[in-house]
Amino acid sequence: MFRLVNNNGKLIIAIVVLLFIFIFVNRDANVVVVEESTQPSLNRSSLVSVQSSISAKPDKISSSKNYFWVLDHKCKIPRLDPFSEDVMNIFKPPKFEKCTDQPDLFTVRYHLKEKQYIVKFNESLFVQLFPNISDYGCVFHEIIRGPDDSLTWNKRSIFSERDWIVPRHVQGIVVECFDLRNRSRVLQRDAFSFVQYPVNCNDKNDEERSRTLPSVIMLGIDSMSQMNFQRTMPRTAQFVRQPGWFEMLGYNKIGDSIFHNFIILLTGRSPQQWLSFCNIRKPGCLDAIAFLWNHFHNSGYLTAYAEDIATFNFTRRPVDYYLNPIMKAFEKIMTKVKRLQYDYCLGRKPSFRYVFDYCLQLVQRFVHETPKPFFGIFWTKSFSYDDFSGAANVDKDFVSYLEQFKEHGLFERAVVILFSLHGQHKGPLMDLSSSFLEERLPMLHIYLPPWYRKQYPTVVHALDVNRRRLSSTVDLHLTIKKLLLQVHPGISYQLPCASCKTLFEILPVNRSCYDAAIPSHCCSCEPHTRVPKSVSVKAMAKLVVYRIRQYLRVNNYDGQCYRLEFKNLLRAYRKQYLDVNGNEMKSYDGFYSYRLRLTTRPKGAFRATVFTNLNGNVVTVREELIERLNVYRNDSHCVTSPRAKQFCICRPST
Template sequence: MILIRKYLIIFFGVLLIFIWLSHRSKKDDLENSFEYFPPVSKETTLGWVKADFIAREKQLRELVQRGRIAARITADQQETKTESPDDNVADDVIDNFKFENNPSQETKPSRYFVNSTKCKIPYADPFSREAMAVYNPTKLKVCTNTSDLFSVNYDRNTDQFNLHVNREVLRKLNLRVASYKCNYREVTRSVKENPERNSQVHRPVYFDQQCTLPQHVRGIIAECHDANNASRILQRDAFALVHANKKSARIESHPLERQPSVIILGLDSMSRMNFQRIMPETAKFVRQEGWFEMEGYNKMEDSTLLNLMPVLMGQKWKQFYNCDIQSEGCFDQLPFIWKDYKSAGYATALGEDTIDEGLFVAGFPGFAQEPVDYYLRPFLIGISRSMNIYQRFGYQYCIGRRLSISYVNDFCLQFTSRFAKEVDQPMFGFFWSCTFTHDFHFAASSLDAKFVDYLYQLRHHELFDKSIVILMSDHGAQFGELLELPDNFLEERLPMLHIYLPPWFRNTYPNYAEALHKNRNRLSSNFDLHNTLKHILRLNATTQADLPPLASCPTSQSLLHPLPEERSCQDACIGEHWCTCNEFVRQPLTGDIYLLGKLIVYHINRWMLVHQYNHFCQRILLQDMEYAQRKVLYEENGKETMYGSIVTYRLRFRTYPESAKFQTTVRYHRELKTIEGFNVPDISRVNYNRKQAECIDDKIAKKFCFCYPKTKLNGFMDNWKNTKLTTLAT
């Protein structure tokens, strides 16, 4: 018995020593993990060293805290042998912490949006712990709490609107007003200079309790005021009006086979992941029968208009310079898709909820003539000049009594009601919104219930019985908290795209519905969506060979035809920087990487100099490299093959002033120390602040611009401002 006790004591002694050594080793690992933070660049000034130090200190504290959590979980696991439902969570925390210790360690995804030899787009969880940690939902704010004084009703028999005043509401608005007068003013597009930025609000037309509006009226501002004091307004409201001329109905003049209507609903800056995260009710609606989500839809360019041009025109930005884009009337000459639909007998409409930063006017002259049959912009300009504006989320949140997006939604509801339900004429409509989604990526959480109600109203107007409906975005988040997540590269480059086919279409063209179903998890691009819009006008094109190839991307296809399962970004005409198919591995921040960062900054400054933006914007300097990743060329038998002199890197770096963050993809010649085929406009800015670049209008240059301070410039700034190139070579 004594001998047994002796051996037990020795055994437990050795066990305790082993546990102590193991614990000490982990503690040393925690201390050594701090060395992975890159050193601060010596190109510093006192103004931003302090800010950078604070940021680094915060990172260190977070890492220490993660270490304590991991150690505590490890200790708990050693004390008990029983398993609990939280064991998997604990394992995940420890795994994440170990990854922090070794940033070069890479784990392969277990699930993909697209999984082929040529393209592997890893799955990004919308509800990951990291994403939900930064998710900050907002509440919907209404523009007014008072009841509506005015209402408009459409008479199908006369194709006219009746304007009505509710006397009960009027009495409650102001009991002290003895008598009142009511009027409406018509809003039309300006016939003077610059019609895209000016509207005409006509003289008031007075009426009693009710009046019938003339057929030519497309929009009105109505108000009631004190009869003895016109400036004492009881209530003012605005209404866009959509009439339908039955004589122009295509079903009467063109008794051809049934053609589907097409309605495009756009939410700016909405990735498929963020859509699932912040608009769950709307996401649930588009999971119903008939909807198809394109999970492999990959954006092609940086900004909104650059991504919409391939969809709406079938051309990239650089491919349509058959006229001076800055000259008035150029946009009218471009081959927008709604022209094809109008030629085919469709009624056409275009509406968006922004004015100063509209799709076709931000930095451009816009359209000299109204581009479609029903154009919302003149109405919005007119009412924004005549009604109170409330700013929220960086945009005009309220115009008068209504949300800016509500004018677009109501305009779309009227348009679809007139032509889908009452006239039965095919229609094409493009309706875009960014007031809730562009600058604040969680603001649409407050829009979710309202937007899904809007979709149900469209269903009530029989839109989904007769129309192909496309719910889409241009790109994902381009700055903010979402770009600090591990999935930031996918978050920016995978916009949402949902396509709905009505029952009659699925029954008539089952092969097209089957192809769309197959294409859900295949790589697709903006050009493919354009080909789809073209295909809808030629439904007898049963094979891809029946459709003419797109000159700007001959390998693009209609989504109603099966896309190749083996398809690369090059096949889809998606550039290297925007491509999500490629696998990258983390690289140490060596001297070559910092040299590469300085080369990129040099190219940015030179680009600004060539375009003479140095007269308005400061020169930028490399502050620090955040991370570097190298592209895996391809794999054989699960192993990476050798690569040559040219290596593709994905880099994120910070610059001075203002600690601007940029992300880019470059082809680097390691022997010559040069960058191959680099395009400065493709660089992504991931923490953009529009106030920093208010001195210029060019959207590309704004990414790199930090306006000079209004105070006296120092010698460095003054020298840069007056620098001139001796050659225009870029």
């Protein structure tokens, strides 16, 4: 706690007081108290001006229930306008570069009776495109399975026929035509993956099982909040307003990184909880963990996993149909076009289209033609991660895939989940007052087919009620498992937490973030608004760094750890206090909460919750509310205490 002198003293007295600092540690409260002064590195007037930032009028929140997604005694999540003036001023849908303007020389067809793919070469089109080239050759690179389930390609084989029947063992090919007079001149190159028909299947038995075992398809878009989905993908948003779809408006993220959230979704446990078993970031650990697809595989489902940018690195093939190694092989052969951080174009089409083409093949093979229950996750990030407006460029293509899925009967047979795991956490959207909720409320839409709604009316009722209840990624994990429990009631699973629930049962009213296993810094139940990085707010951030330094000094880590210096304030949010009806009110105890993100010299990144009173002359920084954000396992090897490891950046050993 930092207590500042009042402004009534004369200037000479204030200067003298600033020269004498009396600091002691209140060990019970675990805070630093500075009496009648402050540290020399902070400007006194800037700290006093904290009052002005507290007194500034906060964003108005209406008390009407229509202006809240969730409104109960423990959770209040305001409803935001996705098309507010401030966000539309910065929303500029990008025009992505076309991957190619040239028509396709090669197309793929599937022979249903023979259950084989046929690659067709359009010779007449070639003559139109290249009238001056008479001597040309076409070859294909066959993607084959290597050791440890990795994929590579064999030497080039001549494409000698216009129609080439793809052998059933081939999972992918790259085809190309070139000028025989100049073999380095590639005229066209394309890549295709194949969902091959499984061997030793009982089609009649599988079709009977598919009538009671719903296929489960999860379509994911990275960094997509509820609001940004409505804003950037209006066609897709309109599609999921059809009967059978349920939008979870209280769905809250459970971690900051995609890896953290994905592990929780797929396993029900966080990376930290898995540490007692193995380090999931080390090769081989992921192969030993039970994922959702393992449970479905054990229940007789075919399983699939595809993504355009790899999130996990398995050493063994985790599912029956695994696109990632094929994509890696394509990336080594095909031309790539980057947009911001990731490859947007991979050869002749956007990266995300390989994922949804793969999904479409699975739907064609195992929903439309020879029904078999299957579970698949299809994840994309190449168009949405770096640019909040990027999804606007693919909305038309995305809804086109949904329409094709519909034509092939997916929505008659399958449970479909359209989801994200968190919203945007960088870029211009984060400069707006709405950024607190944009970051924490990912989209989640759940579709139930007509036969399922008829058979399980209580699930329909629960989803309808739960639309406006607080939920989390752990709840979604349990919801997916519930689909298996409905047809195999004898299966038992360990609950990730005692109060976590499936969305197929009515969630409790007055549910807190703690009940839903949502960490406090991710919680949307206490609305915060973005505030400017004023001198006064920066002063609070400097006090956080001062608190870290004091901890290291008091615990005798000075000799081992660098003395951290404040570098930059990244973001600041102020908590908004609401009564039970959602009306704005003063805080109960006279203290107001700020959430800060800041960086230090050397390379530290921290998040902290800071409290200050209305007058701005008392600031409380609690040690346990300071959290290190950047990876520090290699920077804090010189200390053993978990708390010290969060704060310490080790000096070089001598």
